[in-house]
Amino acid sequence: MITNNLNDIKSQLPENVTLVAVSKTKPIIDIQEAYDAGQRIFGENKIQEMVMKYDALPKDIEWHMIGHLQRNKVKYMAHFVDLIHGVDSFKTLQEINKQAKKHNRIINCLLQAHIAEEQTKFGLSFEKIREILSSEVLSELKNIKIVGLMGMATFTDNEKQLKKEFLSLNSLFSELQKTNEELIILSMGMSGDYQLAIACGSNMVRIGSSIFGSRNYIA
Numbered sequence: 001m002i003t004n005n006l007n008d009i010k011s012q013l014p015e016n017v018t019l020v021a022v023s024k025t026k027p028i029i030d031i032q033e034a035y036d037a038g039q040r041i042f043g044e045n046k047i048q049e050m051v052m053k054y055d056a057l058p059k060d061i062e063w064h065m066i067g068h069l070q071r072n073k074v075k076y077m078a079h080f081v082d083l084i085h086g087v088d089s090f091k092t093l094q095e096i097n098k099q100a101k102k103h104n105r106i107i108n109c110l111l112q113a114h115i116a117e118e119q120t121k122f123g124l125s126f127e128k129i130r131e132i133l134s135s136e137v138l139s140e141l142k143n144i145k146i147v148g149l150m151g152m153a154t155f156t157d158n159e160k161q162l163k164k165e166f167l168s169l170n171s172l173f174s175e176l177q178k179t180n181e182e183l184i185i186l187s188m189g190m191s192g193d194y195q196l197a198i199a200c201g202s203n204m205v206r207i208g209s210s211i212f213g214s215r216n217y218i219a
């Protein structure tokens with residue numbers, strides 16, 4: 001099932017769109033099946049779980065941290081994480097830089113923008129993102145690289161609302177690219193809305209249940 005789902009989704013994705021297979025709560029055997037089918041990029045939202053899977057699975061996997069990030073846990077993944085999606089404060093960037101330096105690495109990061117109407121979603125205001133990217137202090141953080149933006153839309157079936165949110169982030173992304181050539185990733189869209197997100201400019205989608213089936217919630 002996983003292999004078929006994965007192949008179906010990949011066959012529909014434009015060439016410029018990167019698929020992050022969201023493997024949170026899923027067992028090693030499921031991730032291995034997706035790996036054997038050719039998938040190499042996996043997303044987790046809990047650092048402890050990602051570390052366990054990193055230790056158990058092939059080392060050419062590219063691990064993305066997609067959940068809300070607690071600064072005190074960055075140290076546990078700094079030696080291997082490839083991309084951190086949900087950076088929503090300058091202090092978090094400083095902590096990632098500090099931990100990356102210890103391992104002589106440069107860690108790629110996405111700034112998370114708040115685009116949803118729901119107040120529960122994390123993220124930076126557009127103005128704060130502009131402020132961070134234009135900050136002189138940012139250039140002192142040699143062990144991180146901000147490579148794009150990430151956004152989570154409102155949990156709704158209202159396509160008009162979703163489209164408005166996705167397009168607003170795409171507009172900011174296009175604006176910032178003019179003065180920040182390192183910005184190349186726009187991460188928007190999950191299982192329920194990734195096709196709309198792609199139509200609105202996303203070039204990285206985070207898909208879990210459409211590949212692996214419903215989540216296994218761990219108590």
